[in-house]
Amino acid sequence: MSYVQQMIDTHPAPPAASQQLAACIQACVDCAQACTxxxxxxxxxxxxxxxxxxxxxxLDCADVCETTGRTLSRLTALDGAEVSQLxxxxxxxxxxxxxxxxxxxxxxxxxxxxxxxxxxxxEEACRxxxxxxxx
Amino acid sequence: MSYVQQMIDTHPAPPAASQQLAACIQACVDCAQACTxxxxxxxxxxxxxxxxxxxxxxLDCADVCETTGRTLSRLTALDGAEVSQLxxxxxxxxxxxxxxxxxxxxxxxxxxxxxxxxxxxxEEACRxxxxxxxx
Amino acid sequence: MSYVQQMIDTHPAPPAASQQLAACIQACVDCAQACTxxxxxxxxxxxxxxxxxxxxxxLDCADVCETTGRTLSRLTALDGAEVSQLxxxxxxxxxxxxxxxxxxxxxxxxxxxxxxxxxxxxEEACRxxxxxxxx
Amino acid sequence: MSYVQQMIDTHPAPPAASQQLAACIQACVDCAQACTxxxxxxxxxxxxxxxxxxxxxxLDCADVCETTGRTLSRLTALDGAEVSQLxxxxxxxxxxxxxxxxxxxxxxxxxxxxxxxxxxxxEEACRxxxxxxxx
Numbered sequence: 001m002s003y004v005q006q007m008i009d010t011h012p013a014p015p016a017a018s019q020q021l022a023a024c025i026q027a028c029v030d031c032a033q034a035c036t037x038x039x040x041x042x043x044x045x046x047x048x049x050x051x052x053x054x055x056x057x058x059l060d061c062a063d064v065c066e067t068t069g070r071t072l073s074r075l076t077a078l079d080g081a082e083v084s085q086l087x088x089x090x091x092x093x094x095x096x097x098x099x100x101x102x103x104x105x106x107x108x109x110x111x112x113x114x115x116x117x118x119x120x121x122x123e124e125a126c127r128x129x130x131x132x133x134x135x
Numbered sequence: 136m137s138y139v140q141q142m143i144d145t146h147p148a149p150p151a152a153s154q155q156l157a158a159c160i161q162a163c164v165d166c167a168q169a170c171t172x173x174x175x176x177x178x179x180x181x182x183x184x185x186x187x188x189x190x191x192x193x194l195d196c197a198d199v200c201e202t203t204g205r206t207l208s209r210l211t212a213l214d215g216a217e218v219s220q221l222x223x224x225x226x227x228x229x230x231x232x233x234x235x236x237x238x239x240x241x242x243x244x245x246x247x248x249x250x251x252x253x254x255x256x257x258e259e260a261c262r263x264x265x266x267x268x269x270x
Numbered sequence: 271m272s273y274v275q276q277m278i279d280t281h282p283a284p285p286a287a288s289q290q291l292a293a294c295i296q297a298c299v300d301c302a303q304a305c306t307x308x309x310x311x312x313x314x315x316x317x318x319x320x321x322x323x324x325x326x327x328x329l330d331c332a333d334v335c336e337t338t339g340r341t342l343s344r345l346t347a348l349d350g351a352e353v354s355q356l357x358x359x360x361x362x363x364x365x366x367x368x369x370x371x372x373x374x375x376x377x378x379x380x381x382x383x384x385x386x387x388x389x390x391x392x393e394e395a396c397r398x399x400x401x402x403x404x405x
Numbered sequence: 406m407s408y409v410q411q412m413i414d415t416h417p418a419p420p421a422a423s424q425q426l427a428a429c430i431q432a433c434v435d436c437a438q439a440c441t442x443x444x445x446x447x448x449x450x451x452x453x454x455x456x457x458x459x460x461x462x463x464l465d466c467a468d469v470c471e472t473t474g475r476t477l478s479r480l481t482a483l484d485g486a487e488v489s490q491l492x493x494x495x496x497x498x499x500x501x502x503x504x505x506x507x508x509x510x511x512x513x514x515x516x517x518x519x520x521x522x523x524x525x526x527x528e529e530a531c532r533x534x535x536x537x538x539x540x
Binding site: 322323326327329330333334336337340341344346347352355356358359362363366 | 457458461462464465468469471472475476479481482487490491493494497498501
């Protein structure tokens with residue numbers, strides 16, 4: 001079992017259905033790392049001048065995912081209505097970054113392909129978790 | 136002149152009216168630091184058990200302000216519609232944290248009074264900047 | 271295969287032996303999340319006043335691990351001598367946090383037990399990676 | 406008076422001589438923002454391919470400064486010997502970034518000149534604060 005799920009299970013006030021929460025936290029953490037690595041891989045490409053927008057979106061997405069992952073890791077006084085705005089901003093950031101990465105993946109940039117996958121997984125996890133909050 | 140304004144002025148593609156942007160970045164950076172410090176000051180209080188919600192909101196607000204300040208510091212391919220969602224989430228986070236801090240400030244917690252001021256200033260700067268994006 | 275390893279493998283200038291690097295990045299990312307969650311779990315305990323030092327060390331360790339994981343994810347112009355100082359600071363931060371968590375785990379705090387494991391794993395991964403840099 | 410100094414002054418357990426601490430926190434926060442902005446300004450330059458190492462060092466320095474500023478903002482259970490390793494790693498990160506920025510400033514990059522100044526100020530503040538810990 002991942003540390004994320006274990007930390008939720010051992011919290012003194014764990015939420016009722018925690019699988020979507022755990023999946024969302026994990027996806028945020030993974031996506032933040034992939035985006036940080038993709039920004040650097042783009043920087044190392046000879047065609048770096050064509051990748052400026054991708055790097056910019058990677059850096060934004062890394063920061064937003066990290067903040068969302070941290071906020072969702074805090075279960076104390078967690079208020080669904082309050083976090084949904086942040087989670088939806090995170091989903092949008094992932095979508096924008098994924099779209100840009102996918103354009104470069106189609107032209108053979110393998111790090112953009114992997115990063116695009118991480119972004120899409122995080123976008124879906126954020127939308128699923130936000131949906132569970134309002135359900 | 137602050138480094139924030141100087142960095143905007145020396146950017147190869149500076150925005151037209153940068154004062155509200157500079158003010159918003161500075162307010163985010165200052166608020167993030169104040170919230171980190173307030174969480175710690177609350178931890179050091181004998182009445183820490185009464186300050187749990189304040190600490191939680193401080194930690195969230197610090198993370199959101201830091202990510203917003205970083206995102207707004209990136210002027211390359213800055214898209215107003217895209218950042219406004221994050222800036223409004225930041226304004227809401229500051230408002231929630233300010234309201235909690237002000238409750239404790241009224242009971243004599245001076246660090247909550249100072250932090251509440253930083254949060255209110257950041258909330259206002261975020262709303263003013265978001266307003267300029269849609270104007 | 272994890273995103274961390276995939277991102278290294280698709281980088282235009284991947285390092286020669288990347289397993290220790292990938293393990294160290296993953297351990298940093300996992301430990302940062304566990305420490306953020308443990309700080310929050312401690313806050314939710316009735317005995318929060320006894321956990322103040324643990325929360326403080328959790329918050330520090332989360333930040334240092336996050337910065338170390340980000341720095342190691344940037345392979346472009348990566349200089350072994352330059353990063354080893356940061357990696358060793360991270361190992362020390364993990365050791366201190368693990369020792370504190372283990373004290374509380376011995377008294378039944380399950381989240382501190384899980385977090386202490388994440389810290390020990392990260393400490394070891396940092397020492398192994400730093401060792402490979404100077405070998 | 407800055408929020409940084411006010412937050413120290415209103416902490417329930419403030420340190421004895423806090424001016425060097427406040428200066429170091431403020432320099433870390435300012436330098437982190439300048440480095441984030443400089444990485445982006447470099448990305449927007451036509452000569453981005455010549456600025457890759459500068460961008461990489463900017464991103465590292467932003468993260469290390471942010472973590473150091475956060476850690477020093479936590480006065481509870483602050484242990485001088487324990488933080489000095491991080492503060493010295495921060496000073497080194499600032500020195501490396503300043504040296505790179507100064508090379509580009511000499512060739513007319515004004516954002517690198519401003520960022521180099523922020524890095525040198527932070528390097529000095531870190532060394533002064535670390536010196537006060539061991540005095």
